[in-house]
Amino acid sequence: LLDNYITTTLTVITGPPEIEGLVDVYMLENSSIILGFNVSDLDGTDISMAINEAPEYVTLNYITGEESGSIDIVPGYGAESGLVVVTATNSEEVPESVSVSFMIYINHYPQLLPNETVYLQLGDSDGFEVQISDIDGDNMTLTLNSAPGYVSYTPYDDISGYIEIISSIGDESGDIIFTITDDGSPPVN
Numbered sequence: 001l002l003d004n005y006i007t008t009t010l011t012v013i014t015g016p017p018e019i020e021g022l023v024d025v026y027m028l029e030n031s032s033i034i035l036g037f038n039v040s041d042l043d044g045t046d047i048s049m050a051i052n053e054a055p056e057y058v059t060l061n062y063i064t065g066e067e068s069g070s071i072d073i074v075p076g077y078g079a080e081s082g083l084v085v086v087t088a089t090n091s092e093e094v095p096e097s098v099s100v101s102f103m104i105y106i107n108h109y110p111q112l113l114p115n116e117t118v119y120l121q122l123g124d125s126d127g128f129e130v131q132i133s134d135i136d137g138d139n140m141t142l143t144l145n146s147a148p149g150y151v152s153y154t155p156y157d158d159i160s161g162y163i164e165i166i167s168s169i170g171d172e173s174g175d176i177i178f179t180i181t182d183d184g185s186p187p188v189n
Contacts, residue, residue: 016098017041017088024103025073026185032074037086038067045091052099055082073104081106107184110134112142122169130178131160138182148174 021037039047046065062069082104089097110132132142144153150171155161182188
């Protein structure tokens with residue numbers, strides 16, 4: 001008979017937690033989205049979450065041990081697109097982790113240039129070129145929506161044109177309003 005027994009401890013590793021619901025996001029600058037997600041572990045142990053990489057406008061909302069959470073995405077004007085990497089770790093004796101990544105794609109508003117106020121004395125006239133630009137390289141259109149009667153607009157193409165202002169005594173101040181669109185994702189109108 002064997003008088004000496006050897007005791008061995010076996011640790012079963014079941015698999016890392018699972019994260020569901022984190023997908024690529026397409027949004028306009030200076031807007032916000034709340035992206036919900038679910039986490040689970042086969043053994044039912046508590047899960048902790050962390051953001052490993054993300055732009056500064058991304059915030060994780062998660063309480064350890066919960067089965068769901070959210071990520072707030074609030075890019076300001078001029079914010080850039082970026083990668084988000086989130087890790088979930090279970091609380092087993094030998095912790096197991098999984099990382100999930102997704103992209104945030106920011107579409108920026110086109111810019112109308114020049115964009116400063118024009119001042120004229122009654123009876124004076126002025127003319128200047130306008131154009132729109134977009135740092136994302138999207139296709140754009142510039143369309144005159146409304147203007148006082150003493151203003152005319154001659155388009156050169158879809159993104160530029162010439163404004164002529166011929167004022168006379170009795171004219172009142174007014175706004176020149178353009179509709180600007182781009183075909184980014186999501187589109188700007």
